[in-house]
Amino acid sequence: MSVMFLTRPKYDPDQERELHLDFLRSLTTQQRFEMMEGCGRAILRALIKSGHIKPCETVKRPLK
Numbered sequence: 001m002s003v004m005f006l007t008r009p010k011y012d013p014d015q016e017r018e019l020h021l022d023f024l025r026s027l028t029t030q031q032r033f034e035m036m037e038g039c040g041r042a043i044l045r046a047l048i049k050s051g052h053i054k055p056c057e058t059v060k061r062p063l064k
Contacts, residue, residue, distance in 0.1 A: 024032065047053040 027035070044053070
């Protein structure tokens, strides 16, 4: 099986930004929100795994 990659002779950040914006414009609002939620969950999992954040926990404190 052969895999083909798109190669460009020169890196152009403006062209890459436009490519990403075109992709985002092609999505529906629902798809954009689902993508954002998925990315947020992935970031949270990575932070928890690396020990930077603890998962949510319930703390019961006495009333003053």
